[in-house]
Amino acid sequence: MSRVVILGGGTGGTLMANRLRRRTDPAEVRITVVDQDDRHVYQPGLLFVPFGLMEPGELVRPRHRQLRPGVAFLRSAVDRVALEDRAVHLADGTLLPYDVLVVASGADLRPEETEGLTGPGWGERTFTFYSVEGATALARALGAFDGGRLVVDLVDMPIKCPVAPLEFAFLADWHLTRRGIRRRTEITYVTPLDSAFTKPTCARALSGLLTRKGVRLVTEFNAGEVDGRAGTLTSYDGRTVPFDLLVSVPLHAGAPFVGRSEGLGDELDFVRVDPATLQSRARPEVFAIGDATDVPTSKAGSVAHFQGEVLTENVLRFLDGRPLEPGYDGHANCFIETGHRKALLIDFNYDVEPLPGRFPGPVGPLPLLRESRLNHAGKLAFTWMYWNVLLPGRDMPGIDARMSMAGKRPLAPAGA
Amino acid sequence: MPATVDAEGFLTDPAQWDEGLAEEIAHENGIPELTPRHWQVLRYMRETYLTTGSAPTIRTLGKASGVPIKELYELFPKGPAKLAAKVAGIPKPRGCI
Numbered sequence: 329m330s331r332v333v334i335l336g337g338g339t340g341g342t343l344m345a346n347r348l349r350r351r352t353d354p355a356e357v358r359i360t361v362v363d364q365d366d367r368h369v370y371q372p373g374l375l376f377v378p379f380g381l382m383e384p385g386e387l388v389r390p391r392h393r394q395l396r397p398g399v400a401f402l403r404s405a406v407d408r409v410a411l412e413d414r415a416v417h418l419a420d421g422t423l424l425p426y427d428v429l430v431v432a433s434g435a436d437l438r439p440e441e442t443e444g445l446t447g448p449g450w451g452e453r454t455f456t457f458y459s460v461e462g463a464t465a466l467a468r469a470l471g472a473f474d475g476g477r478l479v480v481d482l483v484d485m486p487i488k489c490p491v492a493p494l495e496f497a498f499l500a501d502w503h504l505t506r507r508g509i510r511r512r513t514e515i516t517y518v519t520p521l522d523s524a525f526t527k528p529t530c531a532r533a534l535s536g537l538l539t540r541k542g543v544r545l546v547t548e549f550n551a552g553e554v555d556g557r558a559g560t561l562t563s564y565d566g567r568t569v570p571f572d573l574l575v576s577v578p579l580h581a582g583a584p585f586v587g588r589s590e591g592l593g594d595e596l597d598f599v600r601v602d603p604a605t606l607q608s609r610a611r612p613e614v615f616a617i618g619d620a621t622d623v624p625t626s627k628a629g630s631v632a633h634f635q636g637e638v639l640t641e642n643v644l645r646f647l648d649g650r651p652l653e654p655g656y657d658g659h660a661n662c663f664i665e666t667g668h669r670k671a672l673l674i675d676f677n678y679d680v681e682p683l684p685g686r687f688p689g690p691v692g693p694l695p696l697l698r699e700s701r702l703n704h705a706g707k708l709a710f711t712w713m714y715w716n717v718l719l720p721g722r723d724m725p726g727i728d729a730r731m732s733m734a735g736k737r738p739l740a741p742a743g744a
Numbered sequence: 745m746p747a748t749v750d751a752e753g754f755l756t757d758p759a760q761w762d763e764g765l766a767e768e769i770a771h772e773n774g775i776p777e778l779t780p781r782h783w784q785v786l787r788y789m790r791e792t793y794l795t796t797g798s799a800p801t802i803r804t805l806g807k808a809s810g811v812p813i814k815e816l817y818e819l820f821p822k823g824p825a826k827l828a829a830k831v832a833g834i835p836k837p838r839g840c841i
Contacts (some may be wrong), residue, residue, distance in 0.1 A: 579803060
């Protein structure tokens, strides 16, 4: 009997448990998922909550109900992983030994890392929509908002769903226009990067988007301090952006137990793994998936989904003593809401930047890197796909774990 | 062989980098001299990029390079993460679009 322990019952952990359960005999492989609570949040929906486009209640379902029969769900916080002993120390002191460990504990928000952010004004004038509670509080505040300076600040990369702050600015533009107070509102997007679109292909295709929506841009701004009373955001190099309402995307880090598990994670508690096999750099029997890893691609549900296919294969190979398959290519696929019931679609990997063209799929080709109503419909349809295809660990028809060049129009390299 | 750079002056191949080239890139970008503190940051940047594939952000630098964020701004004015990446011969920090 082999023991597979999966830490985290979110997107990556759930789909891994379900994929492995389908491919293994319960008499030979025991699968246990550990999580500290039983609330599975559909995180892509959080973006819509502040605008009343989705209700918080529709986003949450019990974690254990998403797991196939034959997968054990253990509700407990984790103290640390003892890599040498191949055992997880649970918060109550219990030891959970494993033959294979999959770390799927996602990324946490660390708002307290930015001075003043969780001080006066937190939840009243300064918010985040990256949690159910935050998005709900922001919905109330935005409902009562009557114009002024709305600032969206991304504290630092990496963050979950890196385009969500930009989507928030676009949806806010649409929302405030519909309410007739857009002219009384200044929307500013503040980023530590050197532009809103940092990849040459995107910069070329999308540069007009911010101007068209009247969103002001402040770049290379590393937020060092927030004063919720005065309504100011100050950078490490002394620049100040005033606000009436601040929507902050706080610093992200891996689960704190990763930091307490010697050798497992990096400075920000993300698990160090090989980017192609997803095997831990510390131990051969340890793997990680999704937001919990340090791989250089987006932290997004599509990434966990594509990784799931490769990692299932690799866990099975490891259990059989066969060499691993370096099969994960960094593939990510994301819809980007731009407001007015339109969205963009991007598809890329470690080596290929998002390209224009058409994305072949089960519902017909979708335009890439261009606003369209079809993509918005795709984003909304994805909610159903998430609960019924992605979490159960089924493959998306016609969409491979490896990125395909079909339908993409390669661009000449920048500067050529 | 001359080093090739992209439209913004970042090396397209980190393997073309050496310490002399770092001095040159630094001069061109307003850093008169690379001190041991500069080198501490540059070595950390390169090592992180070559093992993980990502350039460290300013917060990671502040936590792990041994040089606090305020000093990073003195060493590499304006945008330390971006400028240090350029001098270290690795791609600039980027988002997904």
